[in-house]
Amino acid sequence: MQRRYFIKLISGAFALAFIAPMNAFAAIWNKAAFETTKLSDAEKNLEINDEKPSEEILITLPDKAENGAIVQIEVKSNIPNTETISILVEKNPTPLIAHFKFSNGAEPFVVTRIKMAETSDVKVVVKAGNQYFTNAKSVVVLENGCG
Amino acid sequence: MASDNMKMRAQLKGDAASGGYTEVKVLMSHPMETGRKKDDFDRLIPAHFVQLVTATLNGKTVLEAQWGTGISKNPYLTFRLTGAKIGDTVAVTWHDNLGETATQNIIVT
Incomplete structure (x- = not known):
């Protein structure tokens, strides 16, 4: 050689x-999806379309967050065949926070801590089969968490 | 990167037959810089954040998470698995935008 x-x-x-x-x-x-500043563009890039409101998505968040740097969120989906859970904060500089994909016996359940720039709706989108479902909860932020 | 930057616990709650599940809690050590914050000298601190987190149960992928800069500093994560038994191995790996990575294993108790 x-x-x-x-x-x-x-x-x-x-x-x-x-x-x-x-x-x-x-x-x-x-x-x-993660770098866009628009919620609608983030959803488009995740291929989310025709989402239906659903009370079967349970979101646990505080009504008021003292410090926007750490806001604990719990999401549980009771929708059968949930494949993914996306978390978006409407008024954050980049709205898409996280996108979770579950497989092989992982329950559609997640707890994490997120940053919130200001008082905003927190939107959760679930993909089940070929359908999308959504629910939201608003959180009052007393101190900005993105500074 | 040192393996002690992740703290993990995996506990079986009830038995699988009666609808039990294994709860996995993870605490990672990471700055999660957005790239929008300035230091004391008014210079932007470059973005440094975890982009991908994967979890496996006995080597099989159970969770794949993509994250943006909106996850809090020193990320916290809880997820639940059905079908895991005591003695099974759960592994969590993260990758960040600067190419750093860390992996941690834990036995279900």
Whole structure:
């Protein structure tokens, strides 16, 4: 084997080993949906359409948040075959907060803590089968959490 | 990155036959910078946030989460699994926008 060829081969293998997983990861993260400043664009980029209001999505949030930097949210979907749960804060600089995908026996349930820039509706969208469902709850924010 | 930046607990609540589930709680250590905040010298602090969190039960993917900058600093996450047994392994991995990553395993108790 020629030395030149060998070096090419090795560098190629290195490039593949490092770049391939990075690309795979970058492809998973929905950049367009997360970076947009408009709630409607975030939903469009998540391919959410024709969402129906549903009381079967249970959202637990405080009525008032002292500090918008840490607002605990619990979401539970009682809609059969729930596949994904998306959390959006209407008045945040970038509304899409998180998108959770459940599989292999994970319950459609999640608790996390989010940032809220100001008093706003917190909107949850659930995908079940090929349908979308939504529910929302408003939170009064006393101190900005994005500063 | 050090593996001690994640705290995890996985506890079986009731048994699977009677509608029990395993509750997994995760606390990660991460700045979650939005890229909009300024430091004391009025310079923007670059965005640094977790973008992807995946959880597996005995190697099988159960949860895949994409996050934006709106998750609070030192992210907290609870999720529930049906069908997990005591002794099973739950693993959580995160990746951030700067290419950093961390993984932690925990046994269901």
